[in-house]
Amino acid sequence: MGDLSGNYEIRRFKPAAKEDPAYPQTVDWMRAVAFGFHDARRSDERVDRGIGMQRADGRVMTGAYQAGPVADHALGANVPVATFGTFTKTLNIGFGRMLDTRLVTAVTVRTSHRRRGLLRRMMAEELGLARREGLAMAALTASEASIYSRFGFGVATREQSIKVDTSRRFVLNHHATGRVEVADPKVLLDLAPKVFERLHRLTPGSIGRHEFYRQLASGSISRAEDEDPKVKVALHYGPDGAVDGYVSYRFAGWDARPYTMEVVDLVAATDHAYLELWQYLGAIDLVENVTWEEAMVDDPLPWALEDSRCVEASEPRDMLWLRILDVRGALAARHYPSDGRLVLEVGDPLGFTAGTFALEVDGGQAAVERVDAGEQPELAMDVSALSSIYLGGVCPVTLAAAGKISEHAKGAAFRARQMFAVERATHCLTHF
């Protein structure tokens, strides 16, 4: 239909509290997001709780509003036809380093206003704002894999669903160093963020969690409803007696065969905690299967089992999409496990950070220079490909084979693979 996005007025605002005169604008925005994701209409109380969580996260709401006349009887001009949410959290970029990252969420465009350039306009404006604020990275999780690479995003981490047979076949050979105890789910309102913070520091690709997660893990809210009375919680105590892991889970009911426990959230801040929480899950009586939707692709669990085929995994799915906004800033922020030099030509469809850059690593420390006029690039790629390989979770040799990276100097893709490697498997346990 062409770019008609100029026909709309874009408004940015912070979510307002109930007593604030701007509260109705916040409610309209929340309801537009829910509509965009086909959610059931929620009670005023649930919307208000959602707004409270948005406020706790420090989110900014952006909406596109009809500037011209609105059709009789249709939703009013006060209801945005498009929404775009942003907030800022840290991203673990390997070796314990953190990078402030602009998170993009709640992207919706009303069906009757789609394909007029509204997403493109909001994306360009919001990423430009983040860049001007000095952020080097943006991130999102995508509803469809076909939307975001055109804006410079690339898949950086993946995840998979697993179904674990916990019948007699399940034998996990690990000598427990800690213990697991059942707790009142509500203890996670306080404990979950603390345990998660430890995992966050350990795991490349991890994004700092928003308020929703401690509410979810503690059964205080579910994805669709308010309280979830089915949620149960077990805590893992390390050898020092401190809680270093938890699993929040729910029974799928006696009508679901085989009898199944669904993991709601599983956060383990140590390798032992992870295995011992699985020993616990594998030991729950009357249950034959445990399912988890957010397992890491490079999962130690099958390796720890006597019968690795107890774990049935789905195809890996794209999870975290990254978008480098400032190549120099992002590359300089990382620690590199291999010294070397790489000259990278980076294209940028939105024009924020295109250019040719020399990355020189000595003793793990990076110096990054623009060499636009001078040197021939060894690797050439779009910023979406650079964003994919940035965390070491996607292999540059594979992207070269896929035609996403052009290798102008033999062996440069493999050198990039060695330099961008991280200390353990990338995984992001935060959906947003």
Ligand SMILES: CC(=O)SCCNC(=O)CCNC(=O)[C@H](O)C(C)(C)COP(=O)(O)OP(=O)(O)OC[C@H]1O[C@@H](n2cnc3c(N)ncnc32)[C@H](O)[C@@H]1OP(=O)(O)O
């Ligand atoms: C981070 C998140 O929140 S993920 C959630 C994303 N939201 C959803 O999936 C909800 C349902 N979908 C929608 O609301 C809308 O269709 C959106 C947001 C995906 C697209 O909004 P629109 O305003 O129609 O997009 P816009 O007109 O700006 O299109 C920009 C470009 O993306 C392309 N595009 C838009 N949606 C899609 C799609 N689903 N698949 C492939 N390409 C797409 C357009 O063709 C256009 O391409 P071009 O610039 O090369 O011509």
